[in-house]
Amino acid sequence: MSSLALFDLDHTLLPIDSDYEWSSFLARIGAIDGEHYQRENRRYYEAYVAGTLDIQEFLRFALAPLAAHPRAELDAWHQRFMREVIEPNLRPAARALVDEHRARGDMLVMVTATNRFVTAPIARAFGIGHLVATDIDETPDGRFTGAPRGTPSFREGKIACTEAYLEARGLSFADFDDSVFYSDSANDIPLLERVDHPVATNPDPRLEQHARERGWRILHLFR
Numbered sequence: 001m002s003s004l005a006l007f008d009l010d011h012t013l014l015p016i017d018s019d020y021e022w023s024s025f026l027a028r029i030g031a032i033d034g035e036h037y038q039r040e041n042r043r044y045y046e047a048y049v050a051g052t053l054d055i056q057e058f059l060r061f062a063l064a065p066l067a068a069h070p071r072a073e074l075d076a077w078h079q080r081f082m083r084e085v086i087e088p089n090l091r092p093a094a095r096a097l098v099d100e101h102r103a104r105g106d107m108l109v110m111v112t113a114t115n116r117f118v119t120a121p122i123a124r125a126f127g128i129g130h131l132v133a134t135d136i137d138e139t140p141d142g143r144f145t146g147a148p149r150g151t152p153s154f155r156e157g158k159i160a161c162t163e164a165y166l167e168a169r170g171l172s173f174a175d176f177d178d179s180v181f182y183s184d185s186a187n188d189i190p191l192l193e194r195v196d197h198p199v200a201t202n203p204d205p206r207l208e209q210h211a212r213e214r215g216w217r218i219l220h221l222f223r
Contacts, residue, residue: 002104002105002106002107002176002177003101003104003106003107003176003177003178003179003180004106004107004109004173004176004178004179004180004195005101005106005107005108005109005179005180005182006109006110006111006162006179006180006181006182006191006195007097007098007108007109007110007111007126007128007181007182008110008111008112008181008182008183008184008185008188008201009110009112009114009119009122009123010112010114010184011184011185011202011204012094012182012183012184012185012201012202012221013094013097013098013110013126013182013221014086014089014090014091014094014122015089015091015202015222016085016089017045018086018114018118018119018122019062019113019114019115019118020041020045021081021085021086022081022085022118023037023038023041023062023065024038024041025077025080025081025084025085026065026077029077029080031065031069031077032065037065040061044058044061044062048185048187049204051186051187051206053154053187055113055152055154055155055157056148056152059115059134059147059148059152060146060147062115063115063136063144063146063147063148064146066115066117066136066144066146067143067144067145067146068146070143071142071143071144074117074144078117078118078121082121082122082125086121086122086125087125090125090126091221091222093221093222094126094221094222095126097182097221098126098127098128099127101180102127107130107176108127108128108129108130109128109130109131109132109162109165110122110123110126110128110130110131110132110133111132111133111153111158111161111162111181111191112131112132112133112134112153113133113134113152113153113154113157113158113187114133114134115133115134115135115136115148116131116133116134116135116136117136117144119131119133120133130165132153132158132161132162132165133153134148134152134153134154135148135149135150136148136149137149151164154187155187155188155190156190158188158190158191159190159191159194162191173194173195178196178197179194179195179196179197180195180196180197180198180199181194181195181197181198181199182199182201182219183198183199183200183201183207184200184201184202184203184204184207185203185204185207186203186204186206186207186210188207189207189210192216197217198211198214198216198217199216199217199218199219200216200217200218200219201218201219201220201221202219202220202221202222203218
């Protein structure tokens with residue numbers, strides 16, 4: 001079988017953090033209390049970078065705005081978010097990396113801690129047909145409850161979620177000739193160590209140090 005190509009999203013395929021930018025966008029259009037939300041958003045982001053983020057606490061914070069608005073309104077806002085924030089940050093080098101794996105016939109999977117509502121349209125913009133993301137609980141009529149569903153796709157949870165995603169399709173890591181994972185974050189070291197070819201991509205300082213110690217490939221897409 002062909003190879004399995006896994007891609008983190010924020011600061012890996014994008015030069016920005018889509019979750020952080022989504023919150024900033026909501027503040028800019030007046031959908032949330034901008035000053036309070038931005039202050040808390042920065043605090044959680046700093047904890048993420050430092051490797052001290054409480055993912056359940058963060059998800060309660062980050063998903064609350066989704067529960068406060070009808071799905072149709074959220075969808076309309078996300079279309080504008082794509083036009084104004086995401087599309088200008090779809091860089092040629094990142095597209096070329098994904099296209100290279102597509103041309104080889106690899107199975108392309110975006111694996112991100114950011115929630116599925118924010119990331120599904122971004123995966124489609126890259127032409128990546130498989131998405132492993134943090135899922136959100138919904139009511140029967142499709143409204144978000146503001147709570148995560150299942151295991152968050154974060155740290156070791158990325159391994160569990162990726163394995164579950166493959167298993168649901170009758171696959172496992174062993175079914176591929178090899179596997180590669182591109183990520184910028186030290187939070188993703190567990191999944192990077194799970195694949196055959198870990199690639200520290202635009203790495204944060206902690207991951208870059210770890211990658212150099214392990215002799216991993218280091219890739220800079222946005223220099």
